[in-house]
Structure formats: structure tokens, C-alpha cells
Amino acid sequence: MTALSTPLPTSQVLQTKSKVGASSTSPAIELPCSLKHILDSVQGKIAPVWPLKDYVAVNPYQGYADQKFLTARQALKSFSEAELLMDVTYYRQQFEDGHLTHEDLEAAIDELVADGIAGSESLTMQEVLALLHGKSPQGVLKNSSDLESDVTSSFLGTITSILDSSTGSNWASLTNEEISKHCASHYDQGQSLWPSPWKDLPLYDAWRSIASHDRSIEILGIGGFRSLVRKLPKSPELAIAWLLNRLQIPSELYEKYLLSQCYSILGWSSWTSFKAREASNNGTTCEDFAGLLAIRLTYEYAIFEKCDVEIDWNASSTTNVLSKNNDRCISRHALMRFLLLRGTEIAYRRDLLGKLACKGENSLLEQSSLPSVPEQSSKLAQLVFCIDVRSECYRRNLEIAGENLETFGFAGFFGLPIEFVPFGEQKGTGQVPALISPKFQLHEELCVGDDAVNQAMAKKMSIRSLRKAWKEFQSSAVSCFAFVETTGLFYVAKLFRHLMGTNPTPSGRNDGVEACDKHLLRPTLRGLNQQGITTSVQTDLAEGILRGLGLVENFAKLVVFCGHGSRTENNPLQAGLDCGACGGHSGEANARFAAMLLNQNYIRQSLTERGIDIPSDVHFMAALHNTTTDDLQFFEVQDVPSTHQADLETLLENAKLATLQTRRERIPRLAGSTESNLLQRARDWSEIRPEWGLAGNAAFIAAPRAYTQAASLEGRSFLHSYDSQYDPECKVLEQIMTAPLVVAHWINMQYYASTVDPRHFGSGSKAIHNVVGQFGIFSGNGGDLMTGLPWQSVHDGKSYQHHPLRLLAILAAPRSAIEAILAKHELLQNLVVNGWLQLVAIEDNTHFRCTEKQEWVALPVNNEAFLVA
Template sequence: MSPTLSIPSVADPSLAASSAHSAPWSDGGARIREILEQVCSSMTAVWPLKDYVAVNPLGGFTEHRFLDARKKLRVYSDCETLMPLAYYANELKQGRLTVEAIELAIKELATDESIANANLTSESMVKQLRSFDPLPLLVQPTGTSTNKDRSLRTISEFVDGQKGTDWTTTIREEVSKHCAAHYDDGQAAWQSPWKDLPLYQAWLSAASRDRKIEILGLQGFRKFVTAMPATPEESIAMCLNSLGVPSPLWEGFLSCQMQSVSGWAAWAKFQVDMASRKDELSTDLIALIAMRLAYDVVLANQATVSVPWDAMAAGDQDQVDVSSSGAWSNRDDIALRHLLLRACEIEFRERLLLRLNVLPDVPDTAVPSSTVAQMVFCIDVRSERMRRHLEATSNREIETFGFAGFFGLPIEFVPIGSSSGNAQVPLLLSPKFQVHEGLRGSGEQAALDSIAHRTTIRGFRQAWKRFSTSAVGCFAAVETAGLLNGFSLLKRTLRWDLGLSDGHRFDGVAKADREHLGPMLCGLNAQGITTTHQADMAEGVLRGIGLTKNFAPLVVFCGHGSRTDNNPLAAGLDCGACGGHTGESNARFAAMLLNQPFIRTNLAERGIEIPDGTRFVAALHNTTNDEIAFFETDELPEESLGDFQQLAKMTRSASERNRAERLPIIASKSVADLMDRCTDWSEVRPEWGLAGNAAFIVGSRRMTESTDLDGRTFLHTYDHKDDPSGSILESIMTAPMVVAHLINMQYYASTVDNLHFGSGTKTVHNVVGRFGLFSGNGGDLMTGLPWQSLHTGTSFQHHPLRLLSVIAAPRASIERVLAKHAGVAQLLTNQWLHLVAIDESQLFRYTDSSTWEPITSVSALSN
């Protein structure tokens, strides 16, 4: 019989203060702080909407093996990390999974204890899969809130389970309400008076006055909050003592509390991470745990509930449950699904490797005379299709390269008239200097006029917003401007004469000056970025790309960005390497830098001689409609105009071919329909983003040239012969490869469990505080990708596979990088990332025991 939980009455305000210094705080809080550090380290931050970049929501578990992370997570949450068997039944039916791949997976995972104990065979697995009807389980968003094997729950979940109440939802709504008010970034008309306080103190001030939770039935809550300790750590210690939680369960129980509001926990973790970058300390995540725990303590006091603490502390958390089919135990089911995941990954690996040209490159002695341009694209999977069509359309008159989309320039781009701007770098990095926007060639007065006009326009817009959302002005605003807004609404709905919107980018800038608006070189020396530093950056860009000789007449830095309407998650379609923004500013700055005579002179002294006839140009690939726009073309010398006109013609043709390839994938009725997706504010699938991503290939373009890779691979140009020190390989494996892994895992997690790691359906999204999303009008903060970014409505567009990295380099060079960077090695040995090396035309798989195993199955399949 489980003991009944009972705590002293919270009617006595001295309870909280006296309890704070009981058992959990007996060592001055050292043990609690240590456990809280472990708990908080398992949470991954979510970035604000304006800078939304991909993260691995399971990033806090990568120190564990992939399957062990699932086991740990499901002790205290309903989160899932594996697809259901019905999914793999469909993969088998569709031919994306074969018996041969299953047999290879069994062989590869033979030393895995869970696989060995399950005694799985390909025959039994196929038989089991064919018994499933896959269709019913493949339409609705994935994820469930019924993890029957879960041993740790919040007190509200125990109460709900035993009494049929819904306190868990009520408490989540309360916590969410307080967090939304505290973190609001200007969306709310009425701001919280305690915004300037830390989260915990702000919540104490608000919750001690807010009667709502007591009206809903949680009596004595305000009195309890009033008497709580001054710090969240002491509050947590007091709550654990009040609930009588055994010390072996502290970490799991606190993780359970955090996971019950995981969206807000991810946002609080973002505050912690940003403070850390400034060498500051934030207690926001600990505060959130203390807040959530307080509701449980008061609820436990008024609801007699049975909580089996002792049984949970001593019990076996790996209980075997029998599925409804009766054929497999729960443990076998997990082993089977894990093995099938690996089989699907092997199937993809074998098919991909068969397409690659692994023969040694023939050294180039000179750029072909017919080459018009060399175009440097982001490694983004959407660039793969465009690069392929450019090369085919131009009959190889265009040579393409793959490089991180921020082009190795760690800048903060500051719009004209602003003092701060966007970090145009991957989330792993921080900007090193600011690049200011200006009006190129328009004179100082034009810039000053633009700034003044911008200030006026934005000031009026803010004043109107304050008036139209105020208690006094909201009705008057509707009466006076409602008809005009109604016409605008009708125009947007019917898409009458709508061009691509630039938002408020050109506020105050005269139309004649808009084409001159862009990044400037001025102001760099004042920040300590001397001409030598600038030359260092330019050299780093070219060596990172592998372009140090044989320059074409035109070298184009082509960033990318998306153009959509009414899409709060639009930044997720932009360049992740540019911090969730377009790559325009980086591309333009790179081209401007490399066109400077003093840079070229300095580079020549370093052995990189750029011909006088070579010009660097910036471009932007709109991934929604596949148009490519060029910048500063009016500055091209007359001798370059013919080459540019030829380049522009070929890019238009490549764009047309790329759109034609994407039509059936995006389910567009026509090219016109695809083009309209940029301005259709009702479109929930304007483009697929990086859905389908599965591989990261590092090597020369010759490996993949003319090969259709289905838009599923990140492509990074690299030649190990030009990198004797291995420094370029090191930078690739520790930055772009890791970023690709983060993107891959966000798509993976959002697909396997959209309920907990995704953001549900777009159709009910509401922006909260200008930084995040609600599904509906409340609940937890949404953190991941929406269902419409992963699923067509009838089938999966993204097939969840862990990223496969294919690197054409000596194994010894790869091993040196892994020996130096334990975090990267850990991703491989713990099965979060897979690696294949192409060494002397031979294929080798990096195993989870840090050894190399030859891959012979590919050659066998090709025979």
C-alpha cells in the first residue's frame, strides 16, 4: 500500500521560512545546487522568433547513448525519441526499408545489449511489420501524453490521475500567464510592473496578489507565496522537504517539474545562456522550477493523494509491459524500433554512397576558359538543387562551391539609424564586430534624412499601436480606421497587386536610394578591425572555401533567405548560419571586402593572387520561389558586364528548372502558384525548408557533380590536399558539421514527437510577447517545428534519420580532430551522429567504439 502524502498546513505563514532550512538545505544548499545544475543542463534553449535557429532539443542528453537518453527521459516525462512501428511498416511497404538493410543493422548493433537480449531476426521483424496497418497512425501529429512506464510525475498529475481533476493544465496555464507577462517584449498594451525584477522575485510579487488560482480552488496559495524564501534555491529545498521527496529522487522529480513546462523552461534556458555569454548569472530556469513546484506543494496540502515515494526510490524503472499485440514486450518493442531506425539509416547510407564518385580528384591546373563564374552557396540542403541546375544549365560554365552561409564573417549587422542589430553568425558563435548599413554613394545628407524620416515613421507607428490597443482608444481606432483596414484585409486575402513585402526595412528611405542601401566598410577601424584584420578575414574566407587560385571572371557569394507572409516562424526558413536571418548582409560584405584593392594587395603577399579582371558579386537565393537577386551590379566595370549578363541569364534558367523540380514536391498546381506562396498569408506550407535533410558531405564538388541528391544533403567544399595542417577540416567538423547535426536533430525530434518537441499545427498559432508561440490562446510555449513543415497531410515529408556525415579525408586527420574535441567525438560514439570517411577511394564507417570498419556492402549492392 502506498503511503498517503501529507504536509503541514500552509495556513501558517511561518511554514515556508522554517521549512527552508530543513534537510535539503542542511549543507547550505550545496547538494541542491549541484542537482539543479544537472537538471538545468539537460534543457536546451529555444531562440526568439526573430532569431529562430535550429537546436537539438535533446542536446542536454548527448553525454548518454542515444537509447539511454530515451530511457532517462521517459522516467519523468512522456517524451518519445523513436517512431512507432506503424511508421516503419509503411517504410517497408514503400521500399525505403529493405530486408538487406535490416540484416545489416542487426549485424552492426550485435554488441548492443538491448538488441542482443531481444533476439531479433530479420524474418520476425518483417513479419511483425507486415501485421500493422500503417495508415491510421501516420496522419495526426506524433506524440502522446500517456507514457504508462513513467515512474515520476508531478503532484498535480498524481492528483489528476486519482481524482479525475485537471490541475496539471490549470497550473501550466498559471505558470504560462506569469512568464508571458514577465518576458513580454512590447506586444502587450499593459506591461507587468515587475518586469525589471528577476523572474522569481517578479513571480513572488505577482502571485502574492493574484487571486485567480485561489478562485479556481487552490486555497491559501497567496499566503504560501508571501512566506516563501527569498531565493529560488531555498524555495526548492523547502518544497522538497514539505513534500517528503526522498533524496535519490530529487534530480528526477525536479526534472519532472521542469519538463511539465518544458517550453517555458527552454525559454528560461535561453535567458541563462545569453547571460552566460555576457559573463552574467541568470537564475531564470531555477526560478521556473521553484514556481512550478510551489503549486504542487499547496495542492498536495489540500488534496489527499497517494504518492509512492519509497517504491519509486527503490523500484525498477524498467518494468516490462506487454503490448496489445502480445507478440513483443515493451523492452523488445523499443529494441525493435531502435534497430529499424538504424536499418532506415543504413538503407539511406547505402543508396547515397552508391551515387558518389569516390575516385581521387585530378588536380586542376587552371580554370577552364569557358568558366563564366564561380558561385559560393550556403551548405543548406536547398542549395543542392540550385547548384545542380546551375551547373547543368550552364554546361559547366558556372562552378559552384559550398560553404557556411555566413561566409566566415562574424558580424552583427546594424540597420541604418540603429545602434544594434542582428547577429549574423551560427548560434555556436558570437559576433566580433559591427557592420553598419548605409546609403552607398548617396551622400551624408541623404543618410541623415533617411534616419530622420525613419524615426518619424516608426514613432508614429508605435504611437498608433499604443492608442489603438489602449482601453480608451481601441474602440475609436476601430471606428475611424476599421473600413480602411477592412479594404487592406480584402486586398491581402485576394492578393490584388501584391509584390514581395520588405516589411519595414525601407522605412524612411527614398525609393531612389533603396538600391543603394547596404553594408558599409566604414567604422571598422574604430572597432579595432584594422586593414590587417580585414585581410585576415578575406584570406580565411577564400581558404575556407578552397578558392585560392584559378579565379573566374566573376565570383559570386550567394546567401539565401525565404519570403513568406503571416509566418511567425519565418526565421526558421532563413539561414541558420546567419542566426536565423538572410545571408544578404554577409554576402554583400564579403564581396565588398574582396573587391578592395588593399585587400587584394595584402592577399597577394600571402600567396593568393586574384586577377585584376576578377570581380566579386553578392547575390541572394530566395528559397521560396527560387529567384536569385544580385547586388551592386551597377559597380561592375564595363569589361565584366558581358559575363554578368550571361550569368544572369543562366541563373534565370536554373531557377526555372529548380521550380519545375519542386512543383510536385511542394504540391503546387503551377509555377504561378509556387511564386504566389511568397505573398499568400493563408499558405501553411510556403516551402519545405530543410525537411528531408539526412546527410552532410565534405569533399570536392567532383564527388557529387551531376548527381541528384534529392535536396537532402548539406554540401561543404573541401580538399584535404590543400589542408596539410588539418585546420580547415577541424573548423568544418566543429562548426558546420555540428550546426547541420543541430538542424537534423530538430527536424528529427519535431517529427518523432511533435507534441513535446514540435509546435503542433500552424493554423492555431498565436504569437506571445513577440518572442514565442502559443498553440491556441495559452498553454506551454511551443518550441519546435510545426506539423505542416514535416508532413504533407497524408505522408511524411521529413523522414527522421540521424545525420550521416561523409568526409573525404584521411582517417588520421579525422581522428586528430576527434581527439582534440571530445564533444564532437561524443556525438559519434553515443550514436547521435554517424560518420563515413572516404580515404584513398575506400569507404570506412566510424563505430561507436571509436574504430574504423570498412564498408563493403556498397560495392556488393552495386554488383
């Protein structure tokens, strides 16, 4: 056979090889300790993807937080085509539109030098401007491929991808389709009428049971595949060791080679990473991640044998992959793109800090001019919103609508680690951030007589049984033709109503409950003591909320906890629009539970003993902010005392005004939208952009509301209330930095990655999404499991609605306190010193930037001045 001499993008050299005889029995092999460590390292670099019902944003690069930003990019480039930097055309447009200025670029060079970024000291404005104008420094126009390409030639790909590049085959696609088909069947959660008989087995064992008999891969040309599968070791980890040995992969390349396998089928790698995380949280183990790798390597080896080639792993270009990915390896082009990223971040920071420091009644530099905190008698109400960026617009407009209203920002689960169990259900949803697990169950009850409750329960079960039977009949083979021909015409009216947005699909949550009784569904405190949530623990939860808010005195007569959620139709990724702090669910349950706790007399008495005295006429209530329509729905209004009714009516009127103004503010971003069209988007099952979610998020601000109240932050900032005078031990600051800030960072990096690299970290077009197994989505009818955000969540078809900026964290706290917390939490420190987020402290009426060397540099506070570090 003639050796392949086609130049390969991965620079491995393919040659003919002699067949290596395969043993007819299962190989005897031991797992090296080093390989076990490598497998753990590989798994740690693959971010999990949550199921659709709990979908939350996640930082796809989280496994690289211990490396510098550009170093992490080099590491990714060594085994994949994944990207961390936007291409130059984006920045060129920003520059042409005036959003990125010469001053921003000059400041960016200075900041890179101050951060100790290798090579930045040699960057010049002439070079940067030449790049933005599409010219070399000598004035010669570069072609687009030269201009945009800085991919190293030493990236280590899979053998199937190397073969495809060299021979024009499609082995990689075939392999992924086979694996995806099996995984979809194995993990199915009720979508398939015929579940896999091996579902209860680990992934690897189930696949071996099927593949040892399935002839389909042999029909496609891979002879002896079933025999190979039968010879594999029973343990997936041992199978990996055996296959790596058979493929003759040098041990020093194990990690990168296994990572290249993971990135070749990144969606399922992320899913098995989630399954491992889920098992760990439950105190068990799951080997499906290793199982997936073993499966992928088996196909790799079978194709490797079939094609009768070998790879010269000792090729000089291949050894480049082994070099440490340090700053010295970073290309000039990558460094300049990183500079452009920093320039856009400086432009945004300059604008934002200018708003926070603008002179006027709320000037940062003129604290004496701040209005004094109003006494209880002058406050109509205090409302606590989630820190979600979409709350910023509503809070601002609500404060304008009612001058005697005060708003706060807090993590949307309100510090309540609950699993909420709806009425009539046995299991519920985790209403907590992805970083933690629920600690106890909170049940929902129907506050009617026992007979009515039993009747509602029976009706609920009947409705669901009928719905399931009807769905099974619709999907059955016997009905596929006769059913459509017989009943098709009867669905015309229903289809039309769906298209017009006049026939929203019921959620099913309130099945069996009469319409007139739905307002009687509410969380109950019953059952908490049996779970160990005693009065003392309940008081701890209540105290944590109030101290976390800094709300320990001067209570208004009405205090409202506002959770948030969304309402869309035919949207598999709806959970991504709900509250991330509530695990991708509505924050209604948490808000109602918080209000219920703080209305209990025994809780208030215990709080008084702890130094928080809530006046007897203060009433807590709950509301839900619908981020799709910007309605604010209040709960338990019938429980509001008669003495507060006038205040409540005024608050409801103010909320209506805030809703109208917030809608008007959002309409320009929704092309061709009107107020009525905006409402219809929530009910239209063909709408691919019902709302923009958290697109545009760029900053996290933990400070008193006075710092941000006067400014329009354009719905781009996470706003967390924090007042250091109520936090002498900095415990609240530590909680904010280690939980809400990290969650905001995850969200920010998910949007960043889905914008910068939609191929690897996005989920394609919503228009062709198909749900698989009720837990994930395919783009089209197969391929890899999709992760990340759809294109329609970051782009409107003409321009980007999310601009890729690393999160800017602004903390109104002493620098010494921030430093102490960073030193205590390595993960958090890594995010700062390795450039994964930008950190600014507000102290002594001055803004200080924390460099990647953990040095503080004062920033100017006006719109004209720029930092020269």
C-alpha cells in the same frame, strides 16, 4: 479520508496524509552543494529555444549527447513521456512501399552487433518481420496497444499529473496556465500595451511580488496560497530546497523529479534556459531557470497540501526509477524500433553512396576520369553558396545551365562573426551560428549626400512613430468598437489583396529611403578599425574564407558570394526558413561584406604576402538566394567593371534558367502548385506551407564538388566544399567538424524530434498559432510556450515530408585525421560513439563507416551490396 487506490501511470502510491504545520515565517535553510550541482545538471538537459526574430533549429536532446541513444531514451522515459523513436506504423509503411528492404534490415542487425548494442545479437529477421506485419513471432496478431507500447511503468511524474490521473482533476493544466500567464507578461517585448511593472526584476522576484497579492489561485480552491508565497525564501534556489523538503522528495530522486517539473512546462523551461545562455554570453548571470522551477514547485506544494495526500516514494515500482539507465534496461520493443531506424538509415546511405560512386565521368572509383580543373580563362564565374540543403538543387541546376560555372559550399555566414546594424538603427542582429557570438558591428550606410541621409533618417523616425501610434490606437480600449464600425469597410480591399497575395507587407527595414535610392544601401567598412578590426584582422577574415573554401588559386573573373533568405507573409517562424548559420536571418549582409573585403586592394596585397595571389581582374560580388521563390538577386551590379559586363549578363541568364528549373523540381512537393502559385505562396498571408525549408535533410558531405556534381541529391544534403590537398594540417577539417557539422546536426535533430515527438518537440498547427510577447508562440490562446517546428513543416497532410533519420556525415578526409579531431573534441566524439549521428570517411577511393566502437568498416559502393560487419 479514503486512500486513493486507482492504478497510476507513474506507479507512485497516493495515500491520505496528516497535515504538516507550516511556519508563519520565512524558513531558514541552506542550499546543499549537491542540490546546486543537480540544478546545473537539470538546466544542462533542457535545450534553449530562441526568440522568433532569431529563431534557429536546435537539438532538443543535446543535454543527453554524453549517453547512448537508447540510454538517453530510457532516461527521458524515466520522468516524462518524451520519445526518441518513431512508432512501428511508420516503418511498416516504409516497408510496404519498398523504401525499407529485407537486405536493409539484415544489414541493420549486423551493424547493431558491430556497434556493440546490447541485446542486438539475439535479434532475428523472423522477429522483425513479424513486428512489421503486426504479428508476434508465433504468428499471433498483437493488438495495437501491445504492439506500440514499451513505456516503463516507473516513470516519475509531477504530483499534479498524478492527481489528475487518479482523480480526473485538471491541476496540471491550471498550474501551467497560471505560470504561462505570468511568464508571458514578464518577458513581453512590446506587444502588450500595459507592461508589467516588475519586468526589471528576476522572474522569481516578479512572480512573488504579484502572487503574494493575487487572489485568483485561491478563488480556484487553493486556500492560503498568498501566505505560502510570502513565506518562501527570497532565493529561488533556496526555495527549491525548502519545497523539496516539504514535499518529502528523497534526495536520490531530486534530479528526475525536477526534470519532470521542467518537462511539464517544457516551453518556458527552454525559454529560461535560453535566457541563462544569453546572460552567460554577456558575462552576467540569470537565475530565471531556477526561478521557474521554484514557481512550479510552489504550485505543486500548494496543491499537494490542499488535496491532503502523500506519495509513497518507497514503493517498489518507484525505486525502479533509481536504477541506472543502461542498455540492460532497454525493452525488446524499443530495440526493434531502433533496428528499424537503422534499417531506414542504411537504405538512405546505400542510395546516396551509390549516387556518389556511380560509374561515369565523376566516378569516385575512377578519379582519373574526372575533368581537370579549368584554368581561370575558361571559367565564367565561381559562386559560393551556403551549405543549406536547399542550395543543393540550385547549385546543380546552375551548373547545368552554365557548363563553365563552378559552385562551392560554405557555412552561410562565410566565417564573418558580425552584428549587422541596418541603416538608422543603433542595434543589429547577430549574423552568426548559435554556437558563437558576434565579435564586432557592421553598419549599413546610404551612399548619398549628407543632406539626403539626414532627410532619410528623419523620415524613418517619423514613419515608425506614426506606425507605433496607429497600432496603439487600434489596440486601445476606446477604439475597440467605434474604430471597427467606422473603418471596417475601408479594410475590405486591403484584406482582399492580402488574400490574393498582391499586397505584401513591407519589412520596415527601408523605411524613409526613397525607392530610387534603395540600391545605394550597403555595408560600410567605416568604424571597423575603432572596434579593433584592423587591416590585419580583416585580412585574417578574408584568408579564412578562401582557405576554408580551398579557393586559393585559379580564380574566375567573377566570384559571387550567395547568401540566402526567405520571404513569407504572416509567418511568425519565418526566421526558421532563413539562414541558420546567420542566426536565423538573411545571409545578405555576410555575402556583401565578404565581397567588399575581397575587393579591397589593401586586403589583396596582404593576402599576396600570405601566399594567396588574386589576379587584378578578379571581381567579387554578392547575391541572395530566395529559397521561397528560388530567385537569385545580385547586388552592386553597377560596380562590376565594364570588361566583365558580358560575363555578368551571361551569368544572369544562367541564373534565370537555374531558377526556372529549380522551381519545376520543387513544384511536385508543393501539392497542387504551379510556378505562378509557387511565387504567390511567398506573398499569401494564409499560406501555411510557403516552402518546405530543410525538411528531408539527411546528410552532410564535406568533399570536393567532383564527388557530388553528377548526382541529384534531392535537396537532402548539406554540401560543404573541402579538399584535403589544400589542408595539410587539417585545420579546415577541424573547423568543419566542430562548427558547420554540429550546426547541421542540430538542424537534423530538430527536424527529427519534431517528427518523432511533435507533442514535446513540435509547435502544433500553424493555423492556430498566436504570437506572445513578440518573442514566442502559443498554440491557441494559452498554455505552454511552443518550441520546435510546426506540423506543417514536416507533414503535408497526407504523408511525411521529413523522414526521421540521424544525420549521415560523409567526410572526404584521412581517417587518422578524423580520429585525431574526434579525440580532441569530446562533444563531437560523443555524437559519434553514442549514435547521435552516423559518420563515413572517404579515403583511398573507399567508403568507411565509423562504428560506435570507433572502428572503421569498409562499405560497398554499389547499389546491390550491403555491409555485413
